[in-house]
Amino acid sequence: MDRNVNKIMEDSDLEKNDVFIYSVISYDNGDLEAVPSGWLNENKTICYWPPKSSKNITTLIKNCAKPNEDWNSYSCSLIKQYGSYVDAKRKVAKLVDSCSSSSSQEFGKGHRRKKISSRVMSSENSELIYVSPIVETEETNSDASIMNISNLPVSFLTDNVDTNKKLDRLITTVDVLLKEVASLKVDIRENNKLIENFRNASTTEDHFCEVSEKCNLKFPIENLSEFNNMNKDLHENEDLKKEFSYKMKLLSGGKSDDFVRRMLDRCFSKEFATKLAWTSAKGNIPIGDSKIVIYLELICRKYNNPNYTTVMFKTCVSSWLRNASSRLKKNKTLNSVDQVFLDDI
Structure with a gap:
């Protein structure tokens, strides 16, 4: 200086x-x-x-x-x-x-x-x-x-504006990814529960293989006669009841409503489900008081959610029954498309 x-x-x-x-x-x-x-x-x-x-x-x-x-x-x-x-x-x-x-x-x-x-x-x-x-x-x-x-120049003054817009889009993308990751984590936890259920059930698998030879448990139920026989056998045959519980347990995992729907899909065929209802309204076959449905509720409460109430269970089953026709129609459509595809081949 x-x-x-x-x-x-x-x-x-x-x-x-x-x-x-x-x-x-x-x-x-x-x-x-x-x-x-x-x-x-x-x-x-x-x-x-x-x-x-x-x-x-x-x-x-x-x-x-x-x-x-x-x-x-x-x-x-x-x-x-x-x-x-x-x-x-x-x-x-x-x-x-x-x-x-x-x-x-x-x-x-x-x-x-x-x-x-x-x-x-x-x-x-x-x-x-x-x-x-x-x-x-x-x-x-x-x-x-x-x-x-x-x-x-205008471009100089607006550079920061463009940068902010890009940053906003990036933040939005990150938020979406985080939500997807959170949803994926939930799915993973549910799958882990299913795997754990299979592992726990495998210890008694040999026992139920022996039971199956003595029992006549067939799924899905396709008509009223099979439905009545199953209700009767569940009431009288203790081995059949254990096998029924074991096979339903293998479907557990995830939300309680999903578990109930999986068990219903396993028990009743799509066509027979269109003839069922919780009560006998409109001439349908009532299943609300049947042994099958009562055991399904107990199994859900035992293996999935102890706090799953009867009202919640009834609501889920009723909804599943109301949509039976839609499921059947959808299934027929898919089968038709598959057949057309096979014919073209």
Whole structure:
């Protein structure tokens, strides 16, 4: 830093009382600026400027802050001195308007950090975006100047908007993925329960293989005769009851309603299910009080959910029975499509 800066710092208070507190100067590259007179050396040929890390440069100028040892120095020439910052800035504006024939010569509100061969952007608290002087060469312009943000290209100003939109889309995608992962974790837990049930049941598999030889347990039930026989056998045959419980247990896992629907699908054929109802309404076969349905409720409560109430069970079974015709129709449609496909082959 120039040796005269020490003297400037000592006489700073006197400078504030000077009638010419501010000076309009021109840097070597032709840029104009209004600065405190206390920022110039005795010969008015050097201007001291805050370092790049400084903030609120406008405040420093208006308060005629004392230059520090770490300030940068730049060559300049004095144009005129004024008693107020407003007058000095007005002079800069007039000079720019009178000598500039293109938009390349602009000025700011004191937000210029002079440093040779470097481009500097203002801090977040600054009002303007500015550039520092550029050393002239055959390939460069002689005037690098302060840019007011209102004159920046639209694409520059909207870059952040596009970035925010992309970020929002990314956040939305992440949220969807997290929900999918959570759903997948639930499915995995349910599958783990099914696997555990199979493992636990395998210890008694040999026993039920022997029981099966003595029992006549056939699924699915396809007519009223088979339905009545099954109810009778479950009431009288203890081995058949155990086998029935064992086979239904293998279907457990997941939500209770899903477990109940799997057991019903296993017990009754699609066509026979269309003739069933919880009660005998509309001439349907009532199953609400049958041994089969009573045992299904007990099995669900024992192997899946102890808190599964009779009302919940009845609601699930009734819903399954109401949709029996739709399931049958859908199944026939699928079979028809499969047959057409096989015929084409």
